[in-house]
Amino acid sequence: MKTLLLFVLFMLIAILVILLAIVLGDSGAWYFAWLVGTGMIVLITAAGGAMLDAQDEHAALETEAGTNAKRA
């Protein structure tokens, strides 16, 4: 039941987005570009943050591996 509700919700959002894109793409191309561009900027920014954590974790593992190798 929960899956069905989620499916309906996401379908509604998808249809809304398609309608918005059609209307805005026609008469408000710059507004549309702003919506899509802002979404993209926010997501790339968020990904950049997550990537830094991954880089740190990788560096920490490498340092640890180096120390272990020296000890061995």
Add this chain to the structure above:
Amino acid sequence: MHDITVVDLSRWQFAITVLYHFLFVPLTLGLSFMLAAMETVYVTTGKQIYREIAQFWGKLFLINFALGVATGLTMEFEFGTNWSFYSSFVGDIFGAPLAIEGLMAFFLEATFVGMMVFGWDRLKRGQHLAVTYMVALGSNLSALWILIANSFMQNPQGATFNPATMRMELTSFTQLIFSHDAQAKFVHTSIAGYVTGAIFVAGISAWYMLKGRHIELARRSFRMAVLFGVLSTAGVITLGDALGFVGGQAQPSKLAAMEGLWKSEAAPMPFNLVAFPSQKEQVNHDQLQIPYALSLLVTHSMDGTVPGFDKLEQQAVGRIKNGIPAVEALQTLASKPGDAAALAQFRAHEKDLGYGFLVQRYAEDVSKATDAEIGTAARDIIPEVAPIFWSFRAMVAMGLAMLAFFVLAVIFSLRNDIVRQRWFLKIAVWMIPVPFLACEAGWLVAELGRQPWTVYGVLPTWMSASTHSVGYMIFSLVGFVGLYTVFIIAEMYLMLRAIRKGPDEPHGDDPDRDSDPMLNNSAKAGPFAGYAEG
């Protein structure tokens, strides 16, 4: 007849209040979406440090937001108090977006800001994230409406003058909101705000790194800010070009002022990189030109041209002569409403009504306007060229400098090398004022370039002001300058205090460190060991 000193003082008052106000606005526009990005990482990764990051920058956002609203409020009233003729003339059109802007700012945005601030422990993670996105959307959408109103002043669309009511009336709401000017202006301004938010976060994070404080927060904030910034700066430049293209077609005199174009030239036109325009002599001194570049920049082709002031002034003479019968017809209709002959005369000349108003400043009885008076009125269509020319170049130069800064910052940050680049961190701190100055320069171009009109081609500025006394205007001007200066000082004080204090944390950088072995390791053994102790 309006006292020109009162008109000038009203202009000064509006310029000063709006320039103060716009010191707060771009940060709200940009920081709100940055908060959304930071919180997105918190919700998706569950890492506590991102909650701290979002809360810390959220505190600075709140200080800025409060003062932005306070300085913005007075401006809405200023239209009525100082620009009453303007307000009654175009109120039907201008009022609607202004009212929607008020609703967006005070209902949508302010409500969600409250939930964002007080909801951290009351809402679920996902709910709080949705609220933060609503704050970001709300602040940008409230800017959208005021920019639509401003675009109507730059390029009046979707309205017509009704001689029965003697005012402009809205004919098409969709034309008003979807005008190319409104679209390009909104996107350019909103994204200029993103650039401002990015430089602000990057600069303060750089300061923390230089001081060796809150390193984990600062590195993450810096990384996110520079990615946000590099994309936004590329966007603001692209959209600046679009705005120049769209605006240049609607307002050729503004474009001519931006480019210092006194005389029309054949294609391909050269671009004045440096020049010293003389308003009196109508020439540029000591100009340094790039051949062909202007045609390419403003028409996107090698054989495109744009008119210089010589041509525009000539056209204005013709339009003033055509507009005079429209003003005469209005004068008849004012005393004899419904007069069919006057109405027909008005309809035949209404296209140039605004130009007829221009000459009324010099000849109250327009039917007796001399050629000399018409010539003087036609020369009025040339705005103050030098400040527009230089403000435009300053904005573009700062845009290019920020692009270079962000590209380098992204390289250092992606290489995870930024903490060691102390020279660059110092530059990042000094970059903080740059986007604020670029935004102010942008508004100077937009608004000085629109002169002598409040509504381009329709309503001259000299007619738009209220009929206050000079004493009243000086008194209120001094009052506003004093009050707004106090606001700025209060903002700087609160911001600096919050920045010095840093994020709320029990001790060290990351209260979650003990519970997160990976973070714990990375801070102690990673490339930033030593820095993290603060």
